[in-house]
Amino acid sequence: FLRNAAEDPKVLAIKMTLYRTSGEGNILNSLIQAARNGKQVAVLVELMARFDEAANIRWARRLEQAGIHVTYGVIGLKTHSKLILVVRRDYAKLRRYYHVGTGNYHAGTARLYTDLGVLGCGKDVGQDLTELFNYLTGYSPPPSYRKILAAPYSLKKMLLKKIEREIRLHSAEQPGLIQMKMNALEDADIVKALYKATTAGVRVDLIVRDTCRLRPGIPGLSESAKVISIVGRFLEHARITYFQNGGDEEYFIGSADFMHRNLESRVEVLIPVEASALRQELRLTLDVQLSDQRSAWDMRADGSYVQRKPANNENSLNAQDTLIGVAKRRLAAAKRHNEKRMREKLVNHFQYRLKNS
Template sequence: MAKAELADQSVDLSAPQYYINREVSWLGFNERVLHEALDPRTPLLERLKFLAIYSANLDEFFMVRISGVMEQAEAGVHPETPDKLPPTRQLEIMRSHLLEKVALQHRTFERELRPALSKYGVHLQNYRDLTQEQIFFLRDYFEKRIFPVLTPLSVDPSHPFPRMSNLSLNLAVKVVDPETGIERFARVKVPSSLPRFVGMPEPLRTYQGKPCVWIGVPLEQVVAENLSYLFPGMTITEQSLFRITRDADFPVLEDEADDLLLAIEKEISKRRLEGFVCRVELESTMPDDLKAGLMRELKVSSDRVYEIDGLLNLADLFFFLSMPLPELKDKPWSAVVPPRLKPVLDLEDDGTESYSEHASNFFAALRDSDILVHHPYESFRTSVQEFIAQAANDPKVLAIKITLYRTSGDSPIVKALIAAAANRKQVVALVELKARFDEANNIEWAKKLEDAGVHVVYGIAGLKTHTKTALVVREEGDNIRRYVHIGTGNYNPKTSKLYTDLSLFSCQEELGADLSDLFNFLTGYSRQKAYRKLLVAPLTLRDRMEALIRREIDHAQSGGQGKIVAKMNSLVDGRIIRLLYEASQAGVEIDLVVRGICCLRPGVAGVSDNIRVISVIGQFLEHSRIFYFHNSGQPRYYIGSADWMTRNLDRRVEAIVPIEDPKLIKELQHILDVLQADNRQAWEMAPDGTFTQRRPRKGEEPRGTHATLMAYALKRDAVR
């Protein structure tokens, strides 16, 4: 009897102890982000950046994930998940974890990073520690810039407790009327339209009598110290800062929405004010009676309250990256022009827009062979942007079709699509309005595209279109040729500098035909279910991925080698995890690079002995997806937009593309090798779900993934 069959009889691979709860796993990921802020090897301003990322991540986690678990707990429902952890228990675990880690975060800032900033001439001061001249400046600033936009809202029988917007900073103020002795509660919103940190003008930019780089105070302190302007004649007895987080996960009933764009706009408005309060952050110095009254008015229990020692909303620490102290930041990275495109375009990534004269050469290069680009090491501007912009200006191009999931507010890609429409090309843009927290941005661009004559569609009801694909149709003599871009990242030039992603450019006939079918599926009434090369969710991707894993099991059970290497953002899907366990039992060697959530437990005896999991956290956000299957010595490589999550496999439109060119395969294998050899940014996962960061052994040089790949890109660029 085969090894796998014996194991299957003795081990129930569906047992909950073999699965990690999704929310708990995410907390572990964010803890690894926090560690970058704690690590003294990280440059000082980058440490502040990671504190800010940790806070911003938590905001979204509360708004979407924790709020959802709270609703489940209150409704008494228990959704069936592989780990079978009840919602009430999830909430207990998450709160216990967060009480510890949030306290550590603030302690690190207040006791370590804030004093460290002062050593380099950056002083975030308390208002009352400033000089008299600096206080005079802030009082004048308050009168001219802050006071006109403030609106104190009282709470009494004739003034109900005000509705407060999501993630807003507020002052809870208690005032006493000296004539009547009556106490009143008021709320003052700290204006989000003004900078969070108020710096001194150059003549007052001094600390202890010496010039400094920057000195200033948080905006809320300027408001708090000048409350008498808002309550003249009243005695202010108490004032404390607090911040609320609301549930922001409002599902849109697409089948019932006559106008999806209008429905999404309404959802955005609801998100600000109507979601229930799932978290209250408040200063630990807030008096008990003020805290009790606030909790009563907000209708929250103590398990939703987080008392903070120090500055609230550390996501605003991104501000300090603007300090002119390059020695305290990562060395800036300037992406190189992709080697295959450098001789074609004869340009550097310097912002020069020189599209039309290079268009024929760009497309000729793709006719010669496929091109694989690795961002941010290789330039997004001179590859993806150039591809779309040249297509927009090339008189031989007849049509451009593209999916837009997240893009920047000043997107050159969208501008190129508008230019293409002006050039009388047929342009189709599928704009995903349901990309959470980017809805407003996408609505704005959808309207501009429509106004420019672009055919804008919003995809398929019930599915998010997450695939990153573009199709260019070009007339070449008597023939029509299709050029494609299939990637792992969004068409967003800003995140392309921060996220690691892969782009495939090709004019393979089968890929062009597949993308034509995919766009017809997205924009029309096509029931296309078979594709030539693409693995498309929710149609073929799950079945094909499971078949590829099963094929490795068959090879291992037949006495051959079975091996899988998969890189992704998250691994959550229970069916895929169980299949990986079966593969491990059969002897398949499995290496997983999972940046974020991982619900699989590696290294469990008799279950996952042959599975190893690492996570890489560092200068760039690991976003690319790469899948490798040994296939008995005839390896199969794939890249694309989908993680091994149920939502990606079953509830989103995704595209995974095979990489078949031996030169491109070599590039993918190099990336995987570098990731697995990392001893600086890589974390190894234990069976209990905890992670331990790798460290160089004695005498061993640090091998950080991002530094290694930057050096590799520069070396290739120099050779060319």
């Protein structure tokens, strides 16, 4: 995405947040090449990224030497969001293309972590991200957004509203459902809201890799809650938030865990996933992980965990291997499709030459 943007003569500007990166992933080279090609390039570098402070200072200096506009975010807020915004002149108008992810732009962690990202060019999200970058670079006050949920100003408030809405829409005929996948659940207000939901009977499924303050299965409080942790070949790092919303389902992905620091003192972004094909991908991920009988650990009411075990003679794969298999089949299908298109092009080419020879 960045390499194409750097070479595309119709691209006017590239903006990006860098929390953690590495020299081997070609991210920096693409940004520098874009600047050399005359594009406006602005990069927000988080100098206080854990474990990478020294490296980020080196990258920032290298970018500045290439003529890139480097900023360091808003005072008092760590910028943890994973964003790329590309402004391109399409025909007679400008269009904004973007990537919003859950993982760092880091080649090393990309091999070890499971993460998600969305590429898009939606008008409302593009406008939201433009205003967010203007705020981060000091050119405007904190904006209100059309589509994205952004911390520290709107994300927590909107999450609490959506949990309350799920309680309000819950009924015996159409039970409410909240599903969240993240690294950690620690924020007291979010936990209280989820307890209120489970007390009302809303089903709450949580896939939490690390710290989780909510205890499932407590009589009269959280009997409709389930908390699992997936431990496998890769470190689970993706964040997914789902609300059934009375049938008008909502899916979000983004950079934020539901911890006090993420919601109150960091710049984080969650983006709605609205395309039906992408929603199916998220639904598959949630369903496969929640039904995992090999690498899933269930939290009990006392906070301890017990590993699930498959039933007798059950030859089930763990969640990560299942999703690897899905990815391999998709790649093979795409390869077959591309080969078929290539054959069709060759046939058409030779038919044209025979007809005109």
